[in-house]
Amino acid sequence: MTTATTDTIAPSSTPARHLWRRSRGPLLALLLLVVTGLILTALQSGERYGRLDPRSADRTGSRALAQLLAAQGVTTQVVTTSEEAAAASGPDTTLLVTDPDLLTTRQLTGLRTATAHTSGRIVLLAPGPIALKAFTPGVTTASQADNTARRPACSLPAARRAGDALLGGRRYVAPDGTADRCYLSGGLPTLLRLPAPDAGRDTVLLGSPDFLYNHRLAERGNASLALQLLGAHKHLIWYLPSLSDPASSDPASAQDDQRGFLDLIPSGWSWGLLQLAFAAVFAALWRARRLGPLVPERLPVTVPAAETTEGHARLYEQANARDRASAVLRAATRTRLAPLIGVPPAHAHTPDILLPAVQAHSTTAPAAEDGLHALLFGPAPAEDKALVQLADQLDELEISIVSQERHAPREHPDR
Incomplete structure (x- = not known):
């Protein structure tokens, strides 16, 4: 009777054991993936703000700059939609747009119209061709430069008082002879200030926002330059564009925004592609060195x-x-x-x-x-x-x- 019971149980237990052996590897990998996801979620649960956010104390945040501005009596108002930015940009205010390339043509035009006849300043961080066409017609971009400490090399008082600062990124070409061209790279400015037309707002173009980060603010003249550019007026509108802006999903705005695929690619993509091509050639040459003349080898078995x-x-x-x-x-x-x-x-x-x-x-x-x-x-x-x-x-x-x-x-x- 014992033998009969063993014969009945063995066939069903053996496939179960084989099934466990085959599936335990994928199950352990899935468990590891879930645990890793939970750990990353727990680590990132405290991050509420993103890059260049004046409320963020992270390395790439700008909370330190906001506190320095507050100490000088400058109030900072954070907005996340183009309508809020246009409504808050009254007289004697500074409008900072942290990522102009995220805005559609309709949003850029609306901001330009709302701020055209009021005194103050507009600061654009690394604007591309679409943003330049809306705010500063005639100004174009050139190839990007490395972010490094540069001398002012201009007559702009804010730049001269700040001295050397961390600038780079996009370079600009302005036909206007009255523009202030500062922190040059290859003869082109990485900081360009266009004077205010008809007592309106002057416009400041910055090729890179790196000197506004918390971990860069204390270096050289970064803090002085940031305070003078953003603290020229008593009220600062800190506009953080995002894809969740209702205006960016407006069908009419999408029709007006005629950006092509190449417009969305950073200007340095050609150099990156060239580097990848060189890397592919070098990898092919490296692997080709392993190839040599055929060497006869005795096979372990004889084939009839x-x-x-x-x-x-x-x-x-x-x-x-x-x-x-x-x-x-x-x-x-x-x-x-x-x-x-x-x-x-x-x-x-x-x-x-x-x-x-x-x-x-x-x-x-x-x-x-x-x-x-x-x-x-x-x-x-x-x-x-x-x-x-x-x-x-x-x-x-x-x-x-x-x-x-x-x-x-x-x-x-x-x-």
């Missing part, structure tokens, strides 16, 4: 010739290479027949020499020379059945000559 022949035959069959298969069969037959009928190996594949010798030594060869020529040097068969018939005929021809040579009378060496 019959298996190799069968493998070749199957490859020919899959590729429908009847021409190649028939050529191999005929060449092999001619090579084996030549020494049997007294034809030198060099002439084994010459019809004028081989065919008469075969005709003289074979009793089963076709009577007509044309038939023998078609058998040994003819065209490729048109179908598999004809290929099999050709192989049979070649075997019969070879067997007849071999058997004739085997039974031919030979002279005794003593006679």
